Structure formats: C-alpha cells, structure tokens
Amino acid sequence: MSDGSSITVAGGGLSGCEAAWQLAKRGFKVKLFEARPHFQTGAHKTDSLAELVCSNSLKTIDEAKPAGVLKKELEALDSLLISAAYASSVPAGRALAVDRARFSAIVFEKLTENPNIELIREEITEVPEKNAIIATGPLTSPSLANSLGELFGSGLYFYDAIAPVVEAQTIDMEHAFYASRWGKGPGDDYLNCPLNETEYLSLVDFIRTADSVEARAFEDAKFFESCLPVEVMASRGLDVLRYGPLRPVGIFHPVTDKRPYAVVQLRAENLERTAFNLVGFQTRMKYPEQKKMLALIPALRNAQILKYGEIHRNLYINAPEKLSRCFAIPDRENVFITGLLTGMEGYVESIATGALSGIQMACELTGKPWTPPPRECALGAICWWLENAPQPYTPTNINFGLWPPVADVKHSERHAAMVNRANESFKSWKSSLDSWW
Numbered sequence: 001m002s003d004g005s006s007i008t009v010a011g012g013g014l015s016g017c018e019a020a021w022q023l024a025k026r027g028f029k030v031k032l033f034e035a036r037p038h039f040q041t042g043a044h045k046t047d048s049l050a051e052l053v054c055s056n057s058l059k060t061i062d063e064a065k066p067a068g069v070l071k072k073e074l075e076a077l078d079s080l081l082i083s084a085a086y087a088s089s090v091p092a093g094r095a096l097a098v099d100r101a102r103f104s105a106i107v108f109e110k111l112t113e114n115p116n117i118e119l120i121r122e123e124i125t126e127v128p129e130k131n132a133i134i135a136t137g138p139l140t141s142p143s144l145a146n147s148l149g150e151l152f153g154s155g156l157y158f159y160d161a162i163a164p165v166v167e168a169q170t171i172d173m174e175h176a177f178y179a180s181r182w183g184k185g186p187g188d189d190y191l192n193c194p195l196n197e198t199e200y201l202s203l204v205d206f207i208r209t210a211d212s213v214e215a216r217a218f219e220d221a222k223f224f225e226s227c228l229p230v231e232v233m234a235s236r237g238l239d240v241l242r243y244g245p246l247r248p249v250g251i252f253h254p255v256t257d258k259r260p261y262a263v264v265q266l267r268a269e270n271l272e273r274t275a276f277n278l279v280g281f282q283t284r285m286k287y288p289e290q291k292k293m294l295a296l297i298p299a300l301r302n303a304q305i306l307k308y309g310e311i312h313r314n315l316y317i318n319a320p321e322k323l324s325r326c327f328a329i330p331d332r333e334n335v336f337i338t339g340l341l342t343g344m345e346g347y348v349e350s351i352a353t354g355a356l357s358g359i360q361m362a363c364e365l366t367g368k369p370w371t372p373p374p375r376e377c378a379l380g381a382i383c384w385w386l387e388n389a390p391q392p393y394t395p396t397n398i399n400f401g402l403w404p405p406v407a408d409v410k411h412s413e414r415h416a417a418m419v420n421r422a423n424e425s426f427k428s429w430k431s432s433l434d435s436w437w
C-alpha cells in the first residue's frame with residue numbers, strides 16, 4: 001500500500017509495468033505489487049512480469065492502421081513495453097509478434113534495475129485509499145475483485161478464448177506451405193494448412209457439434225466480437241470461418257499457384273519456431289475434442305498440442321459511468337484504474353492505458369497542467385472512449401470508429417486522412433506535454 005511517499009501500482013502485467021515505468025522515469029518512487037507466483041490467475045503460466053496470456057502478437061505495425069498509429073505514439077512516449085516488444089520480436093509479416101519469454105525478461109530487467117521501483121511479490125486485497133494505480137487485469141484476484149465490486153456495484157464481465165498451440169516438428173509439411181497473404185512481407189512468417197471443400201465442410205461440421213466446456217453457473221457467456229471462439233463462428237453459418245480466420249484470399253500454393261478453399265494459418269510462438277499457434281482459432285472445446293478437430297486438418301493430423309485452447313472469465317468496469325478523468329475512482333484521492341479493467345481490450349491498448357494513467361498521475365501529483373491527448377490521435381481516442389462510450393458499455397480495441405469522422409474527403413481516402421490528422425494532433429499534444437515536463 002502507499003505509505004504517502006510512494007505510489008502503489010497493483011499488478012505487474014502489461015498496463016501495470018508500463019504505468020510503473022512512466023511514473024519512475026518522472027522521478028516517483030513506485031511499489032509495484034505482483035500477486036504471482038503466490039496467487040495464480042488461471043491463464044498466466046509463469047511468474048514473469050508482463051506475461052502475454054494468449055497470442056504472442058501485438059498486432060500490426062502498419063502506420064496506416066489504428067493499431068500501428070497507437071504503437072508509434074507509445075514509442076514517442078518512450079514506452080518500455082513497446083521497446084521491449086521490438087527488442088524481442090519474431091518474424092510475423094506486418095505484425096509485431098514477440099518471443100514472450102524474452103519480452104518479459106526485458107521488462108523485468110528494466111524495471112528491477114530502476115532505483116525508483118520496488119517489486120513486491122504480494123497480492124493487493126483491497127482498493128487502496130490514495131496514490132495508487134490498479135492494473136490487476138481481467139483476472140484480478142477474488143479478494144480485490146470483491147473490493148472493486150463493493151465500490152462499483154455489480155461488475156461487468158465477459159470471456160476470451162485461447163487458441164491451441166502445436167509443436168512445429170509434428171506438423172505434416174507435405175500438407176503445409178509458407179506464404180504471406182498477397183505475398184506481402186517475408187514469405188515464411190505464416191505456415192498455411194490448406195483445406196479443400198470437403199475437408200472444410202467436415203471441419204465446420206465437427207466444430208458445430210463438438211463438446212465444449214460448460215460455463216459455470218455464475219458465468220453468463222458474453223464473448224468479445226473480434227475474439228469469438230471458432231464454435232460460435234461456425235454456429236453462425238457454414239461460410240463464416242472461411243470469411244474469417246480461415247479465409248484463403250491472397251494465399252496461393254507455391255507449387256500449384258492455386259488458392260485453397262480455406263486455410264488454417266499458423267504463426268510462430270517463439271524465435272526458435274518450435275511451436276506454432278493456430279491464428280484466430282480460439283476455442284472452448286473440451287481437450288479430447290480439440291485433438292479430434294486437428295485430425296481433420298491434413299497438415300495437423302498428427303500434430304502434438306503443446307497448449308490447448310481455453311476460456312477465461314474477464315472482469316472489467318463500466319468506465320464511462322464509474323470513473324472520472326478517464327481513470328480516476330471518484331471519492332478516492334488519486335486512485336486510478338487502468339488496463340483491461342477499464343474495458344480497453346488488447347495488449348497494446350492495455351499498455352496505452354498504463355502509459356496514460358502513469359503520466360496523468362505524475363502530472364496531477366506535481367500540479368502540472370494535465371490535458372488528455374485529443375480524440376483525433378490514437379491515445380486520445382482511447383481517453384475519449386473511456387469517458388464517452390455509449391451504454392451498454394462493452395470492451396473495444398482501438399479502431400477507426402473511435403476517431404471523429406473527417407469532412408470533405410473522398411470515401412476511399414477517409415482512413416488515410418484520419419491517420420494524417422492523428423499524426424498531426426499527437427505531435428502538437430506531445431510538444432505541449434514536453435514543454436511542461
């Protein structure tokens with residue numbers, strides 16, 4: 001807990017580590033509390049800081065896309081986690097995918113060598129009274145979740161699903177080939193497992209009828225639309241998967257030059273490429289069913305599953321209704337909520353809220369004029385969403401829809417115009433931040 005002279009950061013995940021970094025580099029003493037290894041969330045597998053619980057991808061680096069713009073803005077704020085991601089990246093085309101162990105190791109090293117940060121391996125069990133950032137994520141420990149529940153009333157929750165990971169050596173390369181979509185980026189980043197029409201239809205048929213893990217009585221399943229389990233997608237129509245994660249568009253067999261009917265894409269889990277995850281194949285199927293499902297994909301017929309797909313409960317707060325000044329808990333003295341607990345979904349978005357909440361707290365505690373970034377840039381769009389999102393509040397990633405529309409441009413040029421505007425408005429906000437810091 002805060003002893004008055006330091007700031008408590010609860011949670012050494014993506015947002016907590018970034019918030020601690022931003023505070024420490026501005027001269028604040030930080031006590032960073034991480035509950036693992038004593039407490040386990042169910043999804044985290046290690047005691048590492050900034051553990052990525054599912055995919056190893058931090059999404060696109062394309063600066064014409066919102067997620068790419070967000071990364072660029074975070075880099076400009078000297079984000080520790082974005083620099084650690086680049087330093088531990090593995091080949092993944094236009095995506096920033098990382099070797100997760102190396103990523104966590106860099107974050108650990110940088111934080112623990114910083115004299116302003118003390119890492120304490122303890123659980124925070126109650127919402128602190130003052131000077132704290134709560135970054136305990138969607139799998140917050142039950143005691144702290146109860147304390148948050150007392151403060152905010154009934155919490156909202158939903159589910160994410162994890163995709164299976166297979167051992168590289170057990171993939172049948174006679175039935176798989178490396179290729180990137182439309183030949184963009186290095187050709188060996190994605191390993192493609194093609195399916196013909198018959199194979200695709202039997203796979204969909206199996207997925208539709210496979211046994212899934214039942215939600216527990218208190219778990220009312222609300223899935224995040226862009227992270228739907230394959231079984232939910234398959235239940236929505238025969239072609240939904242073929243237009244979703246299994247879409248073959250732009251992928252051609254290197255020998256026949258033919259486009260498969262559908263394709264399961266695999267992406268490397270580590271630099272050594274010993275393990276691959278099934279891209280977009282998150283599932284809540286029972287483990288034996290997952291094995292049977294892979295047997296229907298020719299390249300994965302004998303694949304060894306290293307990590308099964310799973311589902312987990314996520315906890316988040318209705319930020320627009322319950323928080324003020326983006327992150328602040330009303331009636332507490334400088335106690336902020338950050339990360340996925342705010343309902344901003346995604347690794348980079350969690351890092352972004354961590355950075356913003358850290359900088360905002362540093363400004364407010366020193367009487368510096370804090371102005372949130374303007375909605376026209378990516379970080380500002382996040383702040384705007386947290387304060388103004390419509391009800392019922394549901395989690396979101398950064399996307400073009402969070403930015404205000406642009407006037408007087410052709411329909412086909414609107415995204416480019418939004419990105420240009422984002423770059424300009426971020427630059428001017430950043431220079432005002434620099435002038436007072």
Ligand SMILES: Cc1cc2nc3c(=O)[nH]c(=O)nc-3n(C[C@H](O)[C@H](O)[C@H](O)COP(=O)(O)OP(=O)(O)OC[C@H]3O[C@@H](n4cnc5c(N)ncnc54)[C@H](O)[C@@H]3O)c2cc1C
Pocket residue numbers: 010011012013014015016033034035036041043044050051052053054055056122123124125135136137138139140141144160161162311312313314338339340341345346347348350
């Ligand atoms: C199963 C699952 C899969 C996901 N997959 C993806 C994905 O593939 N891509 C993506 O972009 N996003 C994904 N997300 C969403 C989100 O981006 C991640 O959950 C992200 O890690 C959230 O960052 P965070 O900082 O809020 O929480 P976390 O990174 O989870 O960090 C919270 C930390 O707080 C610790 N903690 C918990 N309770 C306490 C306590 N009381 N006291 C002290 N420490 C505590 C935890 O051990 C953890 O280290 C997934 C979420 C879940 C749950």
